[in-house]
Amino acid sequence: MCTGKCAKIIGKALFPLGTCAIVANLLLYFPNGQILEVEQITDFVWFFHGIVGAGLLAFLPAFMMLGAGGDGCCANRCGMLLTVILSALGTIGGAYCVVISAMGLVRGPLCDTGDGEYIYPFRNDTEEENYLFHHETWSTCKAPENVVLWNVVLFSILLAIGAIEAVLCLIQVINGAIGVICGTCLKKRRVSATAA
Secondary structure (H helix, E strand, C coil): CEHHHHHHHHHHHHHHHHHHHHHHHHHCCCHHHCCCCHHHCCHHHHHCHHHHHHHHHHHHHHHHHHHCCCCCHHHHHHHHHHHHHHHHHHHHHHHHHHHHHHHHHHHCCCEECCCCCEECCCCCCCCCCCHHHCHHHHHHCCECCCHHHHHHHHHHHHHHHHHHHHHHHHHHHHHHHHHHHHCCEHHHHHHHHHHC
16 A cells, blocks of 8 residues: 555546636536626636635645655655645535535525626525426526526535535545555565564
8 A cells, every 4th residue: 555656646636626626616607608897797606616616725734745655754654744734625625615605506606687786596495396396497698698597506516526526535634644654564574574
């Protein structure tokens, strides 16, 4: 079992996930590819959950994970300790992305219902009447065109990415703790012990 190698695999997986989260969050600012006024953009987009939570807070541990497992016992253990700390931060970032994305999905988008005023038409829905389960209500939003579908798809992507990142970072917290206690590669330790 090599904790350094496991850390590098998780680190490499976090980079594309973080990049996708940032892109998805940025796309939420342009519903259906349109440039809107600031007050016409859904409020949950301004929490930067994809840019900061699932983006930057995933890149920090990923960079450290790629450096973990190098030569030198002290450097490895110190590096693994840093991955534990940064991965805990990455887990929090992923969980933050999940929570904000779920709230964005449940509350619905800001849109024009036909009278030229931007409102949240789905905010008072009960659980049984939620717009997510009643696609026929999506036509309530007239502008921007397809804003409901746009928000549902992008918030769902962010929710999934945040959940995957939180799990990967949590795995690295456990893996890093093992690396701090046992060293980064038990196979190398056995070889050096038998040679002596």
